[in-house]
Amino acid sequence: MTSVSLLTGSVMVKRIVPMGQTSLPVIPVLSDGQFQCSSGHCIQEHFRCDGERNCHDLSDELDCPPRYPGDRYCREEKFQCDNHLCVEMRDLCDGSNYTCNTLQRFQCNNHKCIPLYQKCDGIDNCGDGSDENNMSICSHRPRPCILNEFRCANQKCIGSNKICDHADDCGDSSDELGCYTASNCTVGGCEQTCTDLKDGGYVCHSIRGFRISPNNPKICNDIDECAEFTHNCSQLCTNLNGTHACSCREGFVAEINGVCRLEQGAITLIYSDSPEIRAFNLTSHTAKYVIKGDNIESLDYEPVSGIVYWTDSYGKTIKRSYLPGSPERANVTMGYAQNLDIESRAKPTGMAVDWAGLNLYWSETDRTGNKPRGSILVSTLDGRYRHSIIATGLEVPTSVVVDPDHGYMFWIDIGSIPKIETSWMDGSKRRIIxxxxxxxxxxxxxxxxxxxxxxxxxxxxxxxxxxxxxxxRRTLVAYGNYLKHPLSLDVFESSIYWVTRDSGEIYSMDKFGRGVPVKLPGEFANPSSIKGAS
Known part of the structure; x- marks a missing residue:
């Protein structure tokens, strides 16, 4: 069996396809507010005639009326191509043609044109990772099992002679479940599929999305991909019989393979860069200097009031400022730091804002004695009513985050015994996870x-x-030297963003580890903390 994904409204549905049939018939089904590209893909209707390439074949920009004064198709600050596409002025005369012969070359999302053989080769040839997009063009498809091979539940192929040999050759035991040493498939009574064994007997096994029942090896139970954390949905997952469906939360729209994107606006990465806080716009790929500090080690953003909080490891205190350019401060171009007068002989390390209870949490390490002593403290957002909630059994805390929705706090300790701990937000019910x-x-x-x-x-x-x-459900997302020693991270939409320790760079990657890391353009001095905001 194989599977394909269909976008139906705002839900991505995976369907099972019988063996031997490579795809489902293409049946154009449009929901309200959608436009179908000539290639068959569906996009949101409001992307039609917006001057941007949303359909890979440009069909969303064909036969569009002018949208701006002077019969222009583009805003004044953009260059209007003869095919009515709009490009940034900085892209003029850069040696990269916006059009691309897709029969021999691949068109990157950043409009770069690369040889077709460089697509899906494990190298970011585009510079934006679009040629290694494992969510669509490079999505993993299990190789067909050849004659005399058995398809494991994890899609691995093993020799048929290894079925029911009392050894876990599949790695998920699916070759050792449903084994019967007598009779054959004709009278076996397997619910889904059956394979006769060479030396007599048979084995029942399941199609994709199911597994053999531990209580009755002849029947198959549905796999709940949502509960088992194997769904790869960016946001919401709904279990279905034999498969699952992905959907998005309010304010987001669904794209290919369960990916959710912000419906309106752009993502801004707020990051500390040595003595400064900068904001990087992921749409325009531009960074601006917004707040000047001293030695900024960690930061967090309170979205309701548009305020950034950060730890000053040099002054051993915590400061805050309005974020310039936020909706609440649209006319402000530079933030000014307010010292919350939370001074200590201990060095503040991680911090987190509780936007529901309007409290500030932070960790700090005191190295004045023979052994480092860590603690976690809380105060109101203006620094008042400060008190310690974790004061023992902590050595070198490096990061703290809070979940006001569920009332939990999490932190890292890299002391003599590295660990990640959790507790209620008042410090009670503490345990190691x-x-x-x-x-x-x-x-x-x-x-x-x-x-x-x-x-x-x-x-x-x-x-x-x-x-x-x-x-x-602990899961390895990414591992290897290509991560360049990640120091801090944040997750937004369908991507992870992290700061590298040695190279002082910022990278992004699909949050399930699909594809390749993509280096964000720009010059960074010494970034140490990062936070996504919309």
Whole structure:
């Protein structure tokens, strides 16, 4: 069996296709507010005639009326191509043609044109990762099993002679479940599929999306991909019989393979860059200097009032400022720091804003004694009513995050025994949720849109991992030297963004580890903390 994904309204549905049939028939089904490209893909109707290439074949920009004064198709600040597409002025005369012969070459999302053989070769030839997009053009498809091979539940192919040999050759035990040493498939009574064994007997097995029941090896149970954390939905997952469906939260729209994008506006990455806080627009790829500090180590953003909070490791205090350009401060071009007078002999490290209770949480480390002593404190957002909530059993905390929706707090300790801990937001009900296979975790983030999933980075092991808030379903997202020692991270939409320790760069990647890391353009001095905002 194989599977294909169809976009139906705002829901991505995966369907099972019988063996031997490579695809479902193409049946154009449009929901209200959608436009179908000539290639068969569907996009939101409001992307039609917007001057941007949303259909790969440009069919969304054909036969469009002028939209601006002077019979122009583009705004004055953009260059209007003869085919009515609008490009940035900075892209003029850059040696890259906006059009591309797609029979021999591949058109990148950033309009760069590369040889077709460079697509899906594991290298970011485009510079924006679009030629290695594992969510669509490079999506993994299991190779067909050849004659005398058995398809495992995890899609691996093994020799038929290895079925029911009392060894887990598949790696998921699916070759050892449903084994019967007598009779054959004709009278076996398997619910879904059956394979006769060479030396007699038979084995029942399941199609994709199901697994053999542990209670009755002849029947198949549905796999709940949502509960088992194997769904790859950017935000919401609904289990279906034999498959699952992806959908998006309010304010987001669904794209290919369960990816959710912001419906309106642009994502801004707020990051500390040595003594400054800068804002990077992911649409225009431009960065601006917004706040000047001293030695900014960590930061967080309170979206309701548009205020950035940060730790000053030099002054051992915490400061805040309105974020220039936010909707609340549209005319402000430069933020001015307000010292919250939270001074201590201990060095503040991680911090988090509780936007619901309007409190500020931070961790700090006191190294004045023979052994470092860590603590976690809380105050109101203006710095008043400060008190410690975690004061024992903590050595070197590096990051702290809070989940006001569920009332939990999470933090990292890289002391003599590295670990990730959690507690209620008042410091009670404390417990360790990760203590094995970690070395130097330094950054935490909560993906609130995807069922409050916890992400973290390990700067020494070059790892990015994720798990549920209770510590279950721990999953390796990315691993290897290509991560360049991730120091801190945040998750927004369908991507992870992280800061590298040694090279001082910012990278992004699909939050399930599909595709390749993409380096954000721009010059960075010494970035150390990052936060996404819309």
């Amino acid at each position: 990760v203590s094995d296979a970690i070395s130097q975790p330094t950054g935490l983030s909560i993906d609130f849109a995807m069922e409050h999933t916890i992400y973290w980075v390990d700067v020494k092991l070059n790892k990015i991992e994720m798990m549920r808030e209770d510590g279950t």
